[in-house]
Amino acid sequence: MNTALELIWRSSYDAVGVGEICRQAKVNKGSFYHFFPSKEDLAVAALQENWRHIQPVLDQIFSPQKEPVQRLMDYCDHSYQMQAEKAAKMGFVCGCPYTSVGAEQCGQSDKIRETAQQLLDKVRTYFASAVRDAQNAGAVSAGSAEAKARELFTFYLGTLTRARIYNDLTCIKQLKQDFRQLLGLSGETVRR
Structure with missing residues (x-):
């Protein structure tokens, strides 16, 4: 599944x-x-398997033991590091697999589109939790945490x-700088 994704x-x-997937994974088509x-x-199974790998990472990054805004900043750092590693391996910036596959297949495969949408929504809930906690702590202005998380x-x-294009x-x-601005924070509010 990793090869396919x-x-x-x-x-x-x-x-x-x-055929290409089977060749790269070194399995025969009958097994596939x-x-x-x-x-x-x-594709659906590969996206879901990717989620099983990324969820523990997100749980760690967005741990409630951390300051809420720091969670978002740590996610930005993680995203940059992961994209840089993928770019070094593949030769170009890959972007988000859920967005790439979901956007490509949105008019062709409801199954793939719905899976990508569900996984993206799961990631967004981490953002919403961090924003809500930041609002409760007085670190960012009040308002709809869901709306700010969507933004x-x-x-x-x-x-x-x-970045991919x-x-x-x-x-x-x-x-990180862009998120600070969207959250109405100064650059000094969060450690770098």
Whole structure:
């Protein structure tokens, strides 16, 4: 599944065939179809498997033991580091796999689109929790935590998409500064 997600993330869902996935994973096609009725089912399983790996990382980054705003800043640092590592491995900035695959397949596969949407919503809940806790602590202004989380998360996804299109990590490196501005914070509020 990791091979499938990496190939789809690198190229696109439509550009990668079952044969290529099987060659890269060193399995025969018969084995593939024993476990997955279709490439669509594999893509869904690969996205869900990716979530199983990323969720513990998010739990650690967004631990309630940390200051709420620091959680968001740590996520920005993590995102930059992860994207830089992927870019070094693949030769270009990859962006968000859920957004890339979900956007590509939104008009073709409800199953993939719905899976990507559900996983993106799960990530957004971490943002909402951090914003709500920051508001309760008086670190950021009151208002709808959900609306602010949507704004931050939408900005975040747009930044990753821009980084992929421009093949440039610079905008991801600027996320902390951008988040501070969106939250109405000065640059000195959070450690760097």
